[in-house]
Amino acid sequence: MSRTTRTAGWGRRIAAFLAALLLATAWGSVVQTQFNLQALVALDVDIPLQVRGATTLQDLAGFGPAYAGVVLAAWLPAFLVAALLVRAWPQARVPLYALAAGVGLIAAVRVVDAVAPMPVLIDATRGIGGLLSMALGSLLAGAAFAWWTRRRRSRH
Template sequence: MSKPLWRALFRPRPLLAFAAALLLATAWGSLVQTQYNLAALQGLGQSIDAATRWQTSLQDLLGFGPVYAAIVLAAWLPAFAAAFWLGRRKGAYLVCVVPLATSVSLIAAIRLIDAFAPMPVLIYATRTLDGLLAMAVGGLVGGLLFIWLVRPKADRAGDLR
């Protein structure tokens, strides 16, 4: 009899893959919201040079990044649980379900936070559908990274050819 799936997830490799995916999705979301904020300032006539854009991006990674990481983590824990329950047969199905779950869970978490935030939206970029979807792409890419990092060794051997 094989080990339950939850035991397989709490091994070093899946945990490191989860951490890497979380970092990628967090950095993506932080940078997306920074660029939306800077674009809004430019729309108001503010001139923003490349040095300011880089400095602001770095400051937001350090300042907003941890807050967004907590949002991503809160969204992903139930998303991963649902994805692995739905994809318990593994294979191609799981490869599709995890990235879908990681992106949809971010949309749900952001909209849930917005429902309780005193301001119209917590993250300016998510005021529009394109901004919300740009943030969700970070979840999708993070989910794909997770799947790529935990794929079986036989699949990884083919990468070197």
């Protein structure tokens, strides 16, 4: 394999990683916003659709970058483990990366909660439903990364 081919392969992996990171971050940000708004609705606060949309966009811009850091911190060790396991089970590439991304996010959120001065950093993760909803986005993004970076068979 030539140096140019290797470099192009790394560029594709980095682009896929960043796209998957963006996907997981956007999903998690939207989920946490909707969980928080729903908690207000449960208190009989009327939240029109326009306010929901504006709040979601504000949270993507405000909370999104901080959440991207949590996802990145979760994924770096999780993807390393997945990469090592894929060497032994290459046919399980997509499920291994998906599982690593989902479990890694849950672990990272719980670690952050353990060191945060408040009871939880992300209120939506206080309950298992919110935590699993956010982890689902990470899981799907991990699967997307694995799919986008899989080896393609040549068509000769």
